Amino acid sequence: MYRSEEDYLKSIYELSIEQNKTQVKTVELVEVLGYSDQSVNEKIKKLVAKDYVVFEPYKGVSLTNKGKNEAIRMVRAHRIWEVFLMKELGFSWLDLHGDAEELEHASSDKVISKLYDYLERPQYCHHGNPIPDLNGQIPKLATHRLLEKEIGDNFVIKRVLDQKELLMYLMELDLSLDSELVVVDKNDFAKEMKVSVGDRIITIAYTIAVKLFTFN
Ligand SMILES: [Zn+2]
Structure with missing residues (x-):
């Protein structure tokens, strides 16, 4: 299957x-993939013809079992490589995406399953994205955004969007996965919140607060 098709399946799955x-x-696919309506529609037709997805007009596109298995294979490979690059090769979480993307498309199932065991079956990548196990079972996804929290609430960062500018910004603030925050102020007019982290107080814009997630 073509690499671009794999990326579609992965995006639909995610x-x-x-x-x-x-x-x-x-x-939504147009937005995430950044292609035109026309090229997305054409690609969906091809994926329907290959029995990877089902398309219902006005409703959307969903994965067939075949498509879902393929998507899980790619997502697993991507996230397992990320863990390897960071844990074993000392990559920063900023630089994971490109290499993980290349490696994901180039690895056999055997390599991925060996790597998975070697890394002691990690459940999450360093962005907090869950890694499906060999049966396609997925660890819980952190879905509650920092923005939902009110003054006085605790918030442990369990997932961040894998966007380079965001990750750079978080590094400047010295925030990472598992950082523990407490909301000390929310200003709906200025659209920013203040959080304490240890003995620091940090201001976080609402546009950033929607990109940080926790479990509950
Ligand atoms: Zn990741």
């Missing part, structure tokens, strides 16, 4: 997990 539903709207 969106459906994120939203906890099986059907994904094509506009």
Whole structure:
């Protein structure tokens, strides 16, 4: 299968997990993948013809079992390579994406399963994205955003969006996965919140607070 097709399946899979539903709207795919409506629609037709997805007009696109298995294979490979690059080779979480993307497409199932065992079966990558096990079972996804929290609430960062600018920004603030925050102020007018981290107080814009997640 073509690499671009694999990326589609992966995006459909990730969106459906994120939203906890099986059907994904094509506009959402257009947004995530950054391609035109036309090219997304054409690609979906090809994926339907190959029995990877089912398309229902006005409802969206969902993965067939075949498509889902393929998506899980790619997502697993990507996240397992990320763990390896960071844990064993000392990559920063900023630099994981490109190499993990290359390696994911180049690895056999055997390599991935050996690597998974070697890393002692990690449940999450360093962005907090869950790694499906060999049966396709997925550890819990952190879905509650920092923005949902109120003054006085605790918030442990359990997942961040894998966006380079965001990760750089968090590094500047010395925040990472498992950082523990307490909300000390929320200003709906300025659209920013203040949080304490240890003995520091940090200001976080609402636009950033929607990209940080915790379990509850
Ligand atoms: Zn990741």
